[in-house]
Structure formats: structure tokens, C-alpha cells
Amino acid sequence: MHWLPLLGVLAIVIGFALRFNPVPVVVAAAIVSGLAAGKSIAEILALIGNSFVSERALLLFVLTLPAIGVLERAGLREHVGNWIATLRGLTLSRILIVYLAIRQILAMLGLTDVAGQAQTVRPLLAPMAESAAEKRGKALDENERNDVRAFSAATDNVGRFFGEDVFIALGAVLLIQGFYSQHGIELEPLQIALWALPTAIAAFFIHAARTVLFARRIKNAGTGASASPGRLQARSTDERQNMPDKRAPDLDP
Amino acid sequence: MLKIEHAYWLVALFLAGAAWFNLRDRRWWHAAFWLVLAALMGGGRYVMEATAAHDALPAQLAGVGVIALAVLSPRMKRGHIFEREAAAREADAKRLRHRLFGPALLIPLVTLLVALFGAYVVVDGWHLFDPTRMTLTGLALACMVALIAALWVTRAKPAAGIAEGRRLLDTLGWAALLPLTLAALGGVFAATGVGTAVADLVRMVIPVDSAVACVIAYGLGMVLFTVIMGNAFAAFPVLTAGVGLPLLIQLHGANPAILGSIGMVTGYCGTLFTPMAANFNIVPVALLELPNQNDVIRAQWKTGALLLVVNLALMYFLVFRF
Numbered sequence: 001m002h003w004l005p006l007l008g009v010l011a012i013v014i015g016f017a018l019r020f021n022p023v024p025v026v027v028a029a030a031i032v033s034g035l036a037a038g039k040s041i042a043e044i045l046a047l048i049g050n051s052f053v054s055e056r057a058l059l060l061f062v063l064t065l066p067a068i069g070v071l072e073r074a075g076l077r078e079h080v081g082n083w084i085a086t087l088r089g090l091t092l093s094r095i096l097i098v099y100l101a102i103r104q105i106l107a108m109l110g111l112t113d114v115a116g117q118a119q120t121v122r123p124l125l126a127p128m129a130e131s132a133a134e135k136r137g138k139a140l141d142e143n144e145r146n147d148v149r150a151f152s153a154a155t156d157n158v159g160r161f162f163g164e165d166v167f168i169a170l171g172a173v174l175l176i177q178g179f180y181s182q183h184g185i186e187l188e189p190l191q192i193a194l195w196a197l198p199t200a201i202a203a204f205f206i207h208a209a210r211t212v213l214f215a216r217r218i219k220n221a222g223t224g225a226s227a228s229p230g231r232l233q234a235r236s237t238d239e240r241q242n243m244p245d246k247r248a249p250d251l252d253p
Numbered sequence: 254m255l256k257i258e259h260a261y262w263l264v265a266l267f268l269a270g271a272a273w274f275n276l277r278d279r280r281w282w283h284a285a286f287w288l289v290l291a292a293l294m295g296g297g298r299y300v301m302e303a304t305a306a307h308d309a310l311p312a313q314l315a316g317v318g319v320i321a322l323a324v325l326s327p328r329m330k331r332g333h334i335f336e337r338e339a340a341a342r343e344a345d346a347k348r349l350r351h352r353l354f355g356p357a358l359l360i361p362l363v364t365l366l367v368a369l370f371g372a373y374v375v376v377d378g379w380h381l382f383d384p385t386r387m388t389l390t391g392l393a394l395a396c397m398v399a400l401i402a403a404l405w406v407t408r409a410k411p412a413a414g415i416a417e418g419r420r421l422l423d424t425l426g427w428a429a430l431l432p433l434t435l436a437a438l439g440g441v442f443a444a445t446g447v448g449t450a451v452a453d454l455v456r457m458v459i460p461v462d463s464a465v466a467c468v469i470a471y472g473l474g475m476v477l478f479t480v481i482m483g484n485a486f487a488a489f490p491v492l493t494a495g496v497g498l499p500l501l502i503q504l505h506g507a508n509p510a511i512l513g514s515i516g517m518v519t520g521y522c523g524t525l526f527t528p529m530a531a532n533f534n535i536v537p538v539a540l541l542e543l544p545n546q547n548d549v550i551r552a553q554w555k556t557g558a559l560l561l562v563v564n565l566a567l568m569y570f571l572v573f574r575f
Binding site for chain 2: 002003005006008009012013016021022023024026027028029030033034036037039042044045046047048049050051052053054055056057058059060061062063064065066067068069070071072073074075076077078079082083115117118119120121122123124126146147149150151152153154156157158160161162164165172173175176179180183185187191192193194195196198199200202203206207210
């Protein structure tokens with residue numbers, strides 16, 4: 001039965017819907033799909049093991065953690081916050097849009113791993129964005145702070161995805177070219193890459209517009225209540241100090 | 254020569270160090286988790302070489318290791334890990350100021366330099382960098398340079414590197430593993446014929462004579478399959494072989510270059526919607542200590558949805574014209 005391996009997809013959907021821990025759900029789905037395809041346990045184990053180790057590059061980002069951890073221990077996050085607070089022209093929307101543009105251009109040059117969630121968003125972009133948002137004259141509350149962080153992460157994703165396959169022959173373009181070549185259609189990489197350009201431009205303008213709206217919402221939520229600048233500094237520092245404990249996430253469903 | 258393999262060894266060393274710290278704190282499950290992962294990272298090359306030589310045993314053992322990680326994952330509860338008190342951090346921040354940026358910026362800077370100029374670092378015909386996956390090798394080198402610079406700037410002891418890295422690693426917990434597990438699932442799905450089954454399903458439900466219906470089916474199929482697999486690269490060959498090539502290119506005369514290019518970025522829209530794209534959507538939730546697993550997706554799905562409409566329109570208006 002050639003439909004049976006789809007049970008693996010079903011296992012994923014059910015597991016995620018029931019909010020089980022994703023790692024065992026994914027491994028279980030692999031086993032289900034293997035069994036449904038009529039493979040033996042030994043074959044399935046080898047298949048899982050091989051697929052896993054051949055994707056090891058996906059764990060390289062953990063190498064950024066020691067350096068960033070040491071810098072955070074010496075107050076990197078605190079310093080970013082203090083510094084941005086002193087720069088007048090640097091608003092939340094400007095920081096995010098400039099980052100989006102840089103990220104897209106770097107990705108277009110094939111430099112996708114130069115920036116990223118671990119490399120740049122956690123140590124630099126998110127603290128900068130939070131601090132810029134607090135220039136409205138009122139500290140961010142917990143929900144707003146989370147929104148600003150999530151939007152920073154989203155900006156990195158959009159910039160990366162919609163820069164990646166423009167101009168330079170890289171992963172995506174070579175995959176497309178290789179696929180067509182297997183099926184008897186020969187294409188030049190540049191031909192493929194150029195046609196991703198309209199989408200890249202659209203992605204920039206759509207996300208930049210959403211950034212402006214988001215920044216406006218955060219700013220408007222902060223007007224009305226007035227805090228003296230000195231008090232704001234003290235409060236925001238306080239909140240940052242308490243952050244790791246109060247905001248400890250619980251991903252386990 | 255510096256190779257990507259050396260970077261994997263570094264990761265294995267770091268994970269083993271994190272396991273050691275957890276062992277000292279009597280956090281047994283965490284210690285076991287990072288230790289198994291360290292073994293898989295360090296031994297990966299051996300597994301692949303053995304498989305190439307038709308020896309399945311190492312790969313099977315690796316499979317057992319992956320299952321062990323899956324069993325350990327739900328036990329990775331977050332306990333309190335010591336962090337330096339905030340007043341001391343603030344005092345250091347006031348003292349060190351912009352010097353703190355230097356090491357952080359070295360990570361992208363050194364990566365960039367290796368990516369751009371790594372190929373030209375040759376001494377007597379001896380290449381310093383292995384050309385395959387040079388950017389990632391550069392990233393690993395950059396992380397080490399940044400760590401040394403960070404220790405120098407902050408006058409911290411070298412052990413602080415592993416201690417602080419382990420603090421962040423334990424904050425990530427199993428989320429660090431999810432991208433790898435999903436990629437492995439992609440490999441299994443490909444080998445068990447899940448892709449072809451999905452493509453057949455799509456063809457059964459659409460009116461193939463209508464070009465619009467085919468464009469929409471191809472685009473939405475890319476999105477749906479990317480959402481399920483967490484990866485547009487996995488969706489592309491399946492949907493293009495099942496729908497794009499026979500229906501759009503051969504039946505309706507679509508331009509293959511445009512179809513492939515816009516089809517792929519349409520899949521990328523799906524990446525913005527799905528928790529399966531863990532390295533982009535779940536890892537940052539843990540890194541940024543957000544309360545809800547879907548917070549990043551919530552921030553970006555509207556961009557993805559608007560762009561999806563733009564892409565479908567671009568595809569329809571461009572593929573049949575050039």
C-alpha cells in the first residue's frame with residue numbers, strides 16, 4: 001500500500017496537536033513511517049541514525065554560546081540597553097528595518113550563517129530593540145517585552161529566507177537546477193536566482209510596513225502614562241535584573 | 254587543514270563539558286542527554302564512513318542513540334542554574350562599555366572573512382580551510398576567536414566559557430536538538446515514499462485542466478508540505494515532480510526557471526508558519542526566553558501570509574508569459 005507511510009505524517013500532526021514534547025513525537029513518526037513502509041527495525045534504526053548524523057551542521061550554532069555566555073556574565077545585555085537609551089534617533093522601527101535590509105543583503109551574498117538567532121538576535125538585536133522601544137518614556141511590560149523579542153526573531157527569519165536564493169548560486173538555486181537537470185531540463189543558476197528577486201523585494205516592503213505598524217502600536221501603548229527619565233532608567237534596569245527567573249520559559253506542554 | 258569535522262569535534266567537546274557540569278550538579282538526565290548527543294556529534298563521521306562501507310551497525314547504534322535522546326527529552330526540566338547577580342553584571346557593563354561589543358561582533362566578522370577570503374589562505378599549496386562548507390567552518394573558528402576575546406576583555410577564567418555556555422545550553426534544552434531530529438525525519442520520509450504519496454493525493458483533488466488551479470495547488474502544496482516537513486528543500490522535489498513538472502510545465506507550458514524559483518520561495522512562506530522549522534521558530538523562543546512556544550510564529554505569520562498571496566500572483570502572471 002503506497003498510502004501507508006502517510007501514517008508518519010498523521011503521527012506528527014496528532015503529536016503536535018496534543019502538545020506532546022516534539023522530540024519523541026518526531027522520532028516516533030519516523031519509526032511509524034518506516035514500519036508502514038515495511039522496513040525492519042534494524043533498517044529503521046540505521047536510517048534514523050544515518051539521517052541524524054548527516055545533518056550535524058544544524059547543531060553548530062551551539063558553539064556561539066560560550067562566548068555569548070561570558071559576555072552576558074559581564075553585562076552585555078545591560079550595556080546594550082544603556083547604550084541604545086542614549087541614542088536619540090534610533091527608534092524601534094529603524095533598528096528592525098535596517099537589520100532586515102542588512103540580513104537580506106548578507107543572505108543574498110551567500111552569507112546566511114554570519115547572522116542568526118544565536119549569533120546576533122539574542123546578544124544584540126533583541127536587547128537593542130527592547131531598549132529602543134523603551135524610549136517611548138515608559139518601561140515595557142512583560143507582554144510587550146516578549147512581543148518585541150519575538151518580532152526581532154521574526155525579522156531575522158524573514159531577512160534570511162527572502163535573501164537566500166537571490167543572485168548567488170547557493171543551496172536553494174543549486175537544488176532547483178539539480179532537480180531540473182535530473183528531469184532533462186538544463187538551466188543556468190543565474191536564471192533561477194534572478195526570478196527570486198521580485199519576492200525578495202516584496203518581502204522587504206511587507207515586513208518593513210508591518211514593523212512600522214508594530215512599532216507604532218508599542219509606542220502608543222506607552223503614551224499617556226508619564227514617567228520621569230530617571231525613574232524609567234531605574235525601573236527598566238530592575239526589570240532586566242529580574243528577567244531570567246521571572247521569564248523562565250516552560251516549553252514542556 | 255581546518256575542516257567542518259573539527260567544528261563537530263568542538264561541539265562534542267562543549268557538550269561533554271556541559272554534561273560534566275550537570276553531573277557535578279546531580280542533574281543526571283541533563284548529563285545523560287548532552288553526553289549521548291556529544292557521542293553522536295563526535296562519532297558522526299565514523300558512522301557515515303561505516304555506512305558507505307556497508308557496515309550498518311554504527312548507524313544502528315546511532316539510531317538507538319537518537320531514540321535515547323527522544324526518551325530523555327521530556328525529562329529535561331528547567332531547574333535553577335546559577336547566574337551572576339545582576340548588580341555585578343551592571344557594574345561590569347558600566348566599566349567595560351563598548352569593549353563588550355568587540356567579541357560579539359567578532360563572530361559575524363570572522364565568519365565573513367573566512368567566507369570571503371578563506372579560499373585564498375594558501376601556504377605552499379596547503380589550504381588552511383577545506384573548501385566544502387567553508388562558511389560553517391569559519392563560524393566555528395569565529396566562535397573560538399570570540400570566546401578568547403571575551404575571556405580577555407572580561408578577565409574571566411577559561412572555565413567560565415563552558416560554565417556560561419552550559420547555562421545557555423540548558424536554557425535551550427531539547428529545543429537545541431529539534432532541528433536535527435526534524436532533518437533526520439525528512440531523510441526517513443524521503444526513504445519511505447511519503448513524498449510520492451502526498452503528490453498523488455494533490456493530483457487526485459484538483460481539476461488539472463485549469464492553469465489557475467494547478468498554480469494554486471502547486472503553491473499551496475509547497476506551503477503545506479513545508480509546514481509538515483519544516484523545510485522547503487524537502488518539499489520542492491516532491492511537489493515539483495508530482496505537480497509542477499507534469500501539470501504546469503508539460504501540460505500548461507510554464508517556464509521552469511520561474512516556476513522553480515518562485516515555487517521555492519513560496520515554500521519559504523510555509524517555513525514562517527510551522528513549529529517544525531525548529532531552528533528558526535522554536536530555538537529563538539528558548540533563546541529569547543519567551544513564554545509560549547509559538548510566539549515567534551505569531552509575530553511573523555502575517556508577513557508569510559501576505560507574501561504567499563504575492564507569490565501566487567507572481568507565479569500566475571509570470572510563468573506563462575516568459
